[in-house]
Amino acid sequence: MIKKIRPRLIFTLAEKKLKVSQRNLLIDLPPSYIGSLTLLETSVLVTFAKCIKAKKIFEFGTYFGGTTKNLANNTDPSTKIYSLDIDIKKMRIDNSRLNLKTKNYLKNEKINDNYLMDLQKKRGAFKINELKNFNKKKIKLLKLNSLDFEGKNYKEKFDMIFIDGGHDSKTILSDTKNSNIMAKKNSIIFWHDYNSKIHTSVTKNIDKYGKNKTIYHIENTMIAFQLNGKFKKLLNDKSR
Secondary structure: OEEEEOHHHHHHHHHHHOOHHHOOOOOOOOOOOOOOOOHHHHHHHHHHHHHOOOOEEEEEOOOOOHHHHHHHHOOOOOOEEEEEEOOHHHOOOOOOOOOOOOOHHHOOHHHHHHHHHHHHHHHOOHHHHOOOHHHHOOEEEEEOOHHHOOHHHHOOOEEEEEEOOOOOHHHHHHHHHHHHHHEEEEEEEEEEOOOOOOOHHHHHHHHHHHHHOOEEEEOOOOEEEEEEHHHHHOOOOOOO
16 A cells, blocks of 8 residues: 655654754755755655664765765665665666657656666766764775675565665566565665656556555655564554
């Protein structure tokens, strides 16, 4: 079951859980390039990380490293962040169907993914390099196709998992399956691109996955999430 909630519910949670001094966020300005989180989406993700005091975070999809950077800047010094992405330098990307004039990458899921990978290949995870060394040390980058990744090697290790890698059905299902293996009993799993007009496979698969579970979708964002264990009571079911 998909439950829609307003963003302010998350910030109300922060007011209850965090001291005033803990509510300060250090977040980059919204990026001009496509494929990254909005300011609201980043604020939500970082707020949850603060509220549950996440010490181990896993991210499927590094891209430019913007989300990785924001999580590193807003978590405890002892937090460890694992970020997995394909070794983009070794990828051969087919952009033969790309038409920048008509912007068909905003209409087709596969063309969009190839366009994003091409951008990533040119720039790499440059946002991580902007971090100060003490926060950069929190991050472990994994270069691997997530379809070849075995979540059992990280069984029940993570407080928070963020899925924002490949958008095709096979990858979404694989990343979701691994996330449920890797998540601690008390944890939160997030997906990006839910309700996207481009990456419709994300919505379709999460809707199917969520038929016998409670999945929350935050209005005005493309963030969906699943609360596990004691965190199921985090919102006190005041989402209606």
